[in-house]
């Protein structure tokens with residue numbers, strides 16, 4: 001019953017090369033992304049010209065909020081406290097995990113039910129709880145599939161998008177018994193039967209659970225209201241039946257006023273599941289006597305977000321409402337799948353968000369800005385108009401100007417200390433090679449197969465520096 | 476309970492050094508978008524959208540309502556139904572189902588609710604364009620758990636509660652109340668991104684759309 005982690009994943013070019021060879025995954029992804037694209041196009045089309053106005057307003061609200069984030073954070077805190085909730089602040093993942101663990105321990109419970117949440121995936125809360133002897137049960141169907149299969153999420157909205165129905169059936173048959181109510185022996189791969197198996201598997205757990213952990217799609221500063229959009233009712237179960245509710249929410253999830261939901265409750269469902277409205281949306285404000293959890297905690301999470309905010313070009317990534325439309329439209333994502341991005345945030349948004357959250361500290365992070373053909377489809381579908389190609393190019397420039405330099409220098413210093421100066425030059429060359437490895441030198445071959453009609457960037461053939469210089473001359 | 480409050484706020488402020496100090500903190504609310512998009516009769520659009528998401532829908536008149544509620548519960552074969560504290564008495568007047576009342580003094584447990592065959596409630600607002608019912612937990616709808624645990628939800632929507640678009644609904648609602656927006660029975664898109672109805676919430680949603688007697 002261990003949880004998988006993205007730690008130690010190879011960087012994108014390597015992981016991608018492996019992924020594109022996996023025919024089954026590619027088939028599943030192709031089918032799923034094309035289904036959802038069609039649905040999104042239809043329901044966005046229904047709104048005609050108004051879509052562009054809603055999109056512009058969504059962008060404006062988020063941009064404004066981010067530019068005054070300190071003000072809105074304090075306002076949100078005040079509103080939530082006024083409504084009977086408790087607000088906690090976590091600077092990083094370790095702090096957030098410690099806060100949640102402490103809150104759960106205080107209840108005396110050793111199990112929690114979870115509503116799908118990107119923030120808690122990002123901080124790997126389930127692992128932290130497990131280490132503290134607390135079992136976290138994922139209740140969203142796709143999260144459940146990933147958890148049971150000891151797999152990794154590969155999509156923001158549908159973490160098990162890389163699996164087809166027959167694979168899901170096998171996982172249910174093999175693993176459900178380990179976690180609770182087993183799957184029926186005669187389970188078929190009919191999606192209805194699979195959904196029914198999930199219902200039966202989780203039913204008793206919902207009815208007995210005392211503590212729930214959630215995220216939120218939006219946090220409304222002026223009213224202190226949290227908003228969760230979902231489909232299955234697992235969210236409602238977790239947000240309604242337990243006695244204690246702990247919501248871990250990134251600081252960028254704020255919108256200033258209740259009326260801003262007029263915009264986002266149109267943009268999000270149509271962009272994400274391609275529905276006019278998702279089956280269930282829950283909103284709650286602090287604690288309501290006699291209705292729902294009587295102990296409510298909001299954990300506001302930074303974990304690198306303020307670093308993203310400090311970059312005046314890159315900060316637009318914080319507008320993201322996690323709809324996943326950019327994943328579904330992306331020709332690179334469709335062929336590599338989500339795991340190749342080595343992060344809980346895959347696809348185009350992951351390629352700009354992950355390296356910024358991590359401060360481009362690893363080879364994996366530095367490779368991500370290159371995981372794109374810069375075709376711009378992600379920008380076109382983004383409901384808050386994040387110019388992903390602009391940020392990708394911006395980050396490539398950072399990779400180019402910093403680690404090509406610093407990586408080399410650092411390696412030199414490290415090599416001198418370890419090997420002595422006689423091998424320093426050799427080490428420096430290897431360092432340069434390492435940095436070069438972060439550049440898509442593997443992409444030419446695979447990229448050629450990935451996209452036939454896309455406007456691919458110039459392929460780097462030699463060392464990184466050579467490639468960069470040539471690129472600069474071409475400008 | 477502060478945790479790293481000051482640290483996070485200081486980091487936010489440092490990150491925003493480029494924002495001019497005199498930039499207004501409040502945004503003018505201009506609503507440069509439409510209130511609604513649907514064309515046609517509001518109730519017809521609502522009925523159409525509800526059906527599209529696999530809810531059962533009937534148009535009824537005020538005078539017919541108790542009879543139609545009784546008939547719906549009969550068709551469902553419901554023997555015991557959960558009843559919110561403020562459900563209009565008349566609504567169940569013609570039905571012989573056993574009423575399992577939920578009150579603030581004697582709230583039903585999740586297990587009690589699980590043992591009922593369904594629940595009958597009113598709603599607060601309905602949105603035609605998206606086929607959405609919004610419940611705000613007033614006494615004629617009850618606590619949120621009431622419409623969650625039972626497998627069958629019969630919801631009565633009055634014509635005056637129906638708006639065309641999402642913005643109009645948001646304006647009518649009080650964020651201070653716990654709200655549940657319901658668009659069809661529970662469903663999932665998690666298997667190959669196709670919508671399948673019937674997961675954890677009520678698997679059957681039946682809506683009676685009430686028009687005033689003419």
Ligand code: SF4
Pocket residue numbers: 156271319320321322323324325326327349378381382383384385386
């Ligand atoms: S970047 Fe835009 S399109 Fe991609 S998930 Fe975020 S909001 Fe959606």
